């Protein structure tokens with residue numbers, strides 16, 4: 001296990017910092033179903049952290065706890081050294097945590113650019129009242145927001161479709177637009193919900209490259225969930241493995257690959 005408390009440098013020269021988010025003894029129930037059973041793990045600044053596990057393992061539930069969609073019955077979420085009080089998803093977003101969704105959640109009738117611009121909403125300073133009395137300030141803000149959106153569109157290589165309505169795009173590109181919209185809020189932590197689900201091999205390779213580039217270029221900390229073990233192993237610095245709501249592995253990809261409980265879970269060996 002890695003235990004460098006102040007961070008370390010990866011083999012490919014990326015700087016991983018100290019712990020930025022910590023999940024402590026999280027338990028989440030839906031009626032009689034325990035979707036998450038007393039799980040603890042941390043996320044370090046600048047790392048790519050994956051949560052993997054077979055269907056129904058509790059990965060989405062965990063992502064929803066991190067993003068504030070679910071409040072666990074037990075346990076604590078710590079962010080930047082402070083215990084986070086239960087808060088609404090928009091408050092979590094204002095703290096610099098953005099997410100994408102497994103089922104694409106874009107405005108289909110709107111252009112790529114306008115969709116990416118909606119990612120700036122949590123950053124808007126002038127409210128409707130301010131815009132009414134001080135038009136110049138609102139306009140300056142709009143220009144600044146547009147600049148950020150355009151920069152991200154260039155970075156993710158979707159300039160040629162910036163005016164195209166999202167409904168007309170193939171699946172892989174829609175996923176990229178969703179990534180662009182999440183990045184538009186310039187998050188500290190980016191949560192990706194099965195970013196490669198439903199993609200063909202080429203689209204998966206593209207998405208992997210963009211995730212690595214985002215992490216490298218903007219220093220964004222990335223936490224992603226995925227049930228296909230293969231795709232995240234090359235991408236991630238550390239991996240948490242869940243099965244039936246429990247944590248059965250946590251470590252580097254090599255450590256996780258060699259973990260017998262993980263091998264059993266993926267081969268479908270039954271548990272008590």
Ligand SMILES: Nc1ncnc2c1ncn2[C@@H]1O[C@H](COP(=O)(O)OP(=O)(O)OP(=O)(O)O)[C@@H](O)[C@H]1O
Nearest residue numbers: 030033035053054055056057058059060061062227
């Ligand atoms: N809103 C809900 N109400 C009731 N039960 C739920 C709810 N969400 C999840 N569950 C249950 O919690 C458990 C974990 O589900 P979750 O969706 O978190 O797993 P997952 O690992 O993301 O699965 P998948 O890879 O299939 O998306 C499952 O037994 C599921 O049926």
